[in-house]
Amino acid sequence: QAVLTQPSSLSASPGASASLTCTLHSGFNVGTYRIYWYQQKPESPPQFLLGYKSDSDKYQGSGVPSRFSGSKDASANAGILLISGLQSEDEADYYCLIWHSSAWVFGGGTKLTVL
Amino acid sequence: QVQLQQSGPGLAKPSQTLSLTCAISGDSVSSNSAAWNWIRQSPSRGLEWLGRTYYRSKWYNDYAVSVQSRITINPDTSKNHFSLQLNSVTPEDTAIYYCLRETGNPSRFDPWGQGTLVTVSS
Numbered sequence: 001q002a003v004l005t006q007p008s009s010l011s012a013s014p015g016a017s018a019s020l021t022c023t024l025h026s027g028f029n030v031g032t033y034r035i036y037w038y039q040q041k042p043e044s045p046p047q048f049l050l051g052y053k054s055d056s057d058k059y060q061g062s063g064v065p066s067r068f069s070g071s072k073d074a075s076a077n078a079g080i081l082l083i084s085g086l087q088s089e090d091e092a093d094y095y096c097l098i099w100h101s102s103a104w105v106f107g108g109g110t111k112l113t114v115l
Numbered sequence: 116q117v118q119l120q121q122s123g124p125g126l127a128k129p130s131q132t133l134s135l136t137c138a139i140s141g142d143s144v145s146s147n148s149a150a151w152n153w154i155r156q157s158p159s160r161g162l163e164w165l166g167r168t169y170y171r172s173k174w175y176n177d178y179a180v181s182v183q184s185r186i187t188i189n190p191d192t193s194k195n196h197f198s199l200q201l202n203s204v205t206p207e208d209t210a211i212y213y214c215l216r217e218t219g220n221p222s223r224f225d226p227w228g229q230g231t232l233v234t235v236s237s
Contacts, residue, residue: 034221036221036222036223038224045213045215045227045228045229045230046162046224046227047225048223048224048225051221051222051223053221057221059221061223061225095161095162099222102177103164103177103179103180104152104154104164105164106161106162106163106164108161109161109162
């Protein structure tokens with residue numbers, strides 16, 4: 001079982017909201033991790049969106065719209081990236097990231113389609 | 116504005132060494148508030164962190180377990196760059212390799228180099 005698991009794809013309509021999940025291995029507690037989210041568009045490296053550990057420990061990347069937000073679902077042991085008011089430009093790959101056992105660990109990524 | 120410029124060959128032969136360099140402008144490889152990382156990306160392995168070097172009164176390195184027996188990341192203060200060497204490569208090491216700066220508290224990766232596609236093939 002991978003440390004971080006993301007659904008491979010997700011589709012949503014323009015104007016709707018999309019909830020992207022990043023599930024932590026059952027052996028680890030999501031509450032102890034800061035989860036970072038990155039967006040990657042074709043032919044470009046990933047770009048930092050936000051980091052979230054708790055409502056009192058969160059931060060947004062420079063220039064990242066407030067319609068991108070982070071949260072956690074403790075019952076699912078998962079981090080969540082919520083994108084509200086979806087726009088066509090949000091179509092991209094999204095990766096979660098944590099610092100775990102002295103290493104950076106990426107999730108497998110979710111391809112978000114806006115249609 | 117910090118910029119990272121990657122250089123190095125795009126082709127490596129199996130069993131040989133992959134070598135890339137990342138030149139830094141606008142910051143210092145010896146910065147006490149940054150770490151200098153290498154990450155790669157391939158369709159089969161996704162985004163994979165390889166390792167980093169950083170200076171906090173002395174030099175430190177962290178490496179991914181998956182490559183720790185084969186990897187070296189070295190800073191060069193005279194040229195203000197850092198390098199990646201990956202030994203004994205196989206076709207599974209074929210990927211786009213990125214250098215990037217890790218900075219801030221909490222951390223973020225910014226900026227990234229332009230990426231180098233390295234193909235391992237005879």
